[in-house]
Amino acid sequence: MxxxxxxxxxxxxxxxxxxxxxxxxxxxxxxxxxxxxxxxxxxxxxxxxxxxxxxxxxxxxxxxxxxxxxxxxxxxxxxxxxxxxxxxxxSQHCPVCGGRMDPAGFSGKRCCSCGKPQYTIIAPAAIILIKRKHSALLVRAKNFRGTFYGLVAGFVELGESVEECVAREAYEETGLTLKNIKYFGSQIWPYPNSLMLGFTAEATNDKISLLDSELTAAEFFSIDNLPELPRKDSLARKLIDSWIAEETAAREQQAAAKLAAQQLAQGPSFNDFEAFKAAAIYQK
Ligand SMILES: [Zn+2]
CATH class of the missing domain: 3.90.79.20 (Nucleoside Triphosphate Pyrophosphohydrolase)
Structure with missing residues (x-):
């Protein structure tokens, strides 16, 4: 069977x-x-x-x-x-004449009256993890359910590239200007027809001004003082988790480099590398 x-x-x-x-x-x-x-x-x-x-x-x-x-x-x-x-x-009815739309080929329809074709409609939206030194910008928006912090996001407008959308949304919502805008990954967001495109970027300064009434809070957080984060099924959370992993790896490298330098200069003063690493992280 x-x-x-x-x-x-x-x-x-x-x-x-x-x-x-x-x-x-x-x-x-x-x-x-x-x-x-x-x-x-x-x-x-x-x-x-x-x-x-x-x-x-x-x-x-x-x-x-x-x-x-x-x-x-x-x-x-x-x-x-x-x-x-x-x-x-x-998409049951033709947007031109109101006729019935019938399936035509893969992911398309055609009006049975005027012949207008219609393909699947996807609304692209950009979501951005904005970094500044060793912190990341997390925000609260009025439309967030629950108490978590998320990322700056918004729909791509007509006549705009996704990268332009990233820069515009960041500026409109927080007053920040960006550099090093990089693509991260995408995710279907079927509520009802979005495609979320994830980016990372660096803020050129850390002066936040909430210009847009969509946000109620925006703050740079380090990995030591993170607020409640979005759910694990979201692209926002994948962006944040990836940044946390990057920051953690950078700290471990820094701790190892400090240890190596100290051993070179004075001979080993810590026999237990893990203890030193923990101390280095704690002192930071
Ligand atoms: Zn029609």
Whole structure:
């Protein structure tokens, strides 16, 4: 029997009976009439599909909450499933004449009245880890749920490159100007159709002024006094964790270099390297 992973999206949530993605020969629920069943590639050799369901279902879980329930290999397709199903739902009618849009080829539709093609719509957004010496800028935005600090972020505007967006968002929200803007990585953000593009950059000074009313706080933090951080499934957290690893490695190198210099000058005064390293970090 050929099995398929069924990513069933119902009312913006994921159907997870017993906390698992159904893996069966046939879809366990009736797909919504007239909606596309999307292919999601293979997961460990097993095909996966995204289905929209309009029935009332139990066992629905918010897609972000599925991060806590599923291994990463099964969680990532859930993001793609949600994004595809939402695109299908939001592109039922032609934006020119209001006619019905029918599927046409991969990731596209065509109006059955005027023939206008429409491809999947992705809204790119930039998220930026801004460094200054050995600290990083973390912010609180009005729309953050909970008490964590995150990163400066915003949508790319029409006529703007992503790098220009990075510089503009940083300046608009914090008054900081940037240098050494570098691409870090990206992540699907299907709420409803974003692609988050992560960057690192250095602030040319540390004078923060909250010019934008979106932010309620912004501060440079070292790895010694970090506030509550974003969830581990977010690109923000991956950027922050990568910076923490960099800073930790730099400190260890600095401690090793100090030890070597001291041993060279005076002979070893600490037999236990770990004790010295801890002392060097503590004194910093
Ligand atoms: Zn049309």
């Amino acid at each position: 050929k099995k398929i992973y069924w990513y069933i999206i119902c009312d913006g949530k994921l159907y997870l009976p017993n906390g698992e993605v159904p893996c069966e020969e046939f879809c366990p629920v009736a797909p919504a009439p007239g909606k596309i069943v999307f292919g999601l590639g293979l997961i460990s050799g097993i095909p996966a599909r995204a289905v929209c369901c309009e029935e009332k279902l139990d066992s629905l879980v918010g897609v972000r909450d599925a991060f806590e329930l599923l291994p990463e290999s099964l969680y990532k397709p859930a993001l793609a499933a949600l994004e595809k199903v939402l695109w299908d739902l939001n």
